[in-house]
Amino acid sequence: MKVLLIILAIAVFVFLGVRYFLFRIGDPVNSKVSDSYFYHYRKKLIVHSPMGNWFELGYFESDADVKSFQPINRDFGKDKKNVFWKGRKQAVDYATFQVDASGIIKDKNHVYTMNGKEYNFLGIIEGADTKSYQLLDSSLPDYKRISWFRDANAVFYRGKKTEGDPVTFKPLNDAIAIDANYIYSIIHQRGDGLYAFEVDEVIRKHKRVEGEIKVVNESYVQIGNAVVSAFTKDEFTLHTFETIKSTKVIDYYTIAVNDTLIYKGIAYPEIDIQSFEPLDYGYCKDRKNVYYSGKKITGAVISAFEILSPDYAKDSKNVFYKNSIVEKADPKTFKRTSENDIWDDGTNKFRNGKILDRKLK
Incomplete structure (x- = not known):
């Protein structure tokens, strides 16, 4: 019995010790x-811990005045002198600072974005008019509504000023927007795979074409007898047809217009729609051929086709650079080297699909 009590006492002591030294948060300031x-568990200070999950999401010990601090919303708060975001003191005008119901963060001098250059500190939205800054369209779905704003002079997308007309501008889907005079591409990122990076740009691309507007899906918009998209290397495509009799959505990036398949904004007039299959890096195939950026790769063996990189592929007979055969490259031994953009098959080195030099045997 004594041994059991001793073990229990040790367990309680260890628990209290761990709690004392490791627990960071106490009671919420205003739940x-x-x-x-939260108030710190044992120190006299304010702690910001996302949803109270300090163990997984971490915590930050703020230098806010404990007696006067009150939260404004989940992540904003203020004391008698300063405004805080995620526990960090922000360089804003204290007297006029506000966060409204639509998520607009501003004071008398600036409108602010949470995507500032410095992590966990607000950034200034350049060129935004504090008096007229507002949601572009309150009827947009939640995930879009909070990205689009306007003031008396311009349209803003995710904190960046665009060329759009604030009176007539309208985002149509994830890729395309329009105003009274122009069509715009909405570019979320550039690059592929590990090399992709966010840009969040809205770029004026083409004069507005005549015709009824139909949103095909989140990638394509039909305007009259034209179909537009932004998902290409040129970041905009406009395909004009004599007449559009039908459009069929296959997936996010793929539609069929009449009998022509369009994948990531590129038209594939030769491709068999029923057997179409998208591959990586702009490659795709049907039951007869393999394609790169809309161009057929002549001679490719479909059953043995293997993509090696954004520019290189191979089958049992050849190595391909984009849609061309790499002369004298052995597909059995062809591989990337440690040198930048250099490939090797054991006999030759290659760059951009051409022999770089010949090894001495």
Whole structure:
């Protein structure tokens, strides 16, 4: 019995010790307003811990004044002198600072974005008019509505000023927007795979064409007898047809217009729609051929076709650079080297699909 009590006492002591030294948060400051601001468990200070999950999401010990601090919402708060975001003091005008119901963050001097250059600190939205800054369209779905704003002079997308007309501008889907005079591409990122990076740009691309507007899906828009998209290397395509009798959505990036398949904005007039299959890096295939950026790869063996990189592929007979055969390259031994953009088959080195030099045997 004594041994059991001793073990129990040790367990309680260890638990209390761990709690004392490791627990970072105590009671919430105001649980009705924020689930992320707390009093420290044992120190006299304010702690920001996302949803109280300090163990997985971490915590930050703020230098806010404990007596006067109150949360504004989940992540914003203020004390008698300063405004805080995620526990960090922000360089804003204290007297006029506000976060409204639509998520607009501003004071008398600036409108702010949470995607500032410095992590966990607000950034200034350049060129935004604080008096007229507002949601572009409150009827947009949630995930879009919070990205689009306007003021008296311009349209803003994710904190960046665009060329759009604030009176007539309208985002149609994930890729295309229009105003009274122009068509715009919405570019979320550039690059592929590991090399992809976010840009979030809205670029004026083409004069507005005549015709009824139909949103085909989140990638394509039909305007009259033209179909437009932004998902290409040129970041905009406009395919004009004599007449559009039908459009069929295959997936996010793929549609069929009449009898022509369009994949990531590229038209494939030769491809068999029923057997079409998208591959990586702009490659695709049907039951007869393999294609790169809309061009047939002549001579490719479909059953043995293997993509090696954004530019190189091979089958049992040949190595291909984009849609051309790499002369004198052995597909059995062809591989990337440690040198930048250099490939090797044991006999020759290659760059951009051409022999770089010949090894001495």
